Amino acid sequence: MNKAFAWFDKVSSGTNKVFIFIASVMMAGLMIIVCVDLTLRYVFNSPLIWGTEVTEILLLYITFLGAAQVFREDSHVVIDIFLVLGSARRRKILGLISCAFVGIVAGILVYYGFSASYNHYVRGVFNPTIIETPIALIIIIIPIGCVPLFLEVLLKIRKLVRQE
Secondary structure, three states: OHHHHHHHHHHHHHHHHHHHHHHHHHHHHHHHHHHHHHHHHHHOOOOOOOHHHHHHHHHHHHHHHHHHHHHHOOOOOOOOHHHHOOOHHHHHHHHHHHHHHHHHHHHHHHHHHHHHHHHHHHHOOEOOOOOOOEHHHHHOHHHHHHHHHHHHHHHHHHHHHHOO
């Protein structure tokens, strides 16, 4: 069983590194698009007609590509007043409850995200904008980003349970 979790940890860590690299490249592209769009808008009074749409899509992708790594490193925003004032046992119980909620949400997003993406792909639904991006291409990142998040939840639950 330890080997399986060690393998899960290795796969999850590698996946997170790849996702963070992709999200970093997207963030650089996002900054360039926003700077060019602002310059064109306020200097030449002619903004990029596709800038806002691409920016929205990139923000969605960056969020879900980074979610698992943020959870892994405990870098997300937390209200830790109950943790600071509580005992080790209370921290462990609250950590397990928190992981359970995150796991449930990640599982739901994986299931319904793949289902909705497939449904939109089969029906050929497009975003009614300038680029006319397929909706399936936009929302597929939600379940893809939540699969490693779910793995991270399982790893964190195991770590919390094995804590003395």
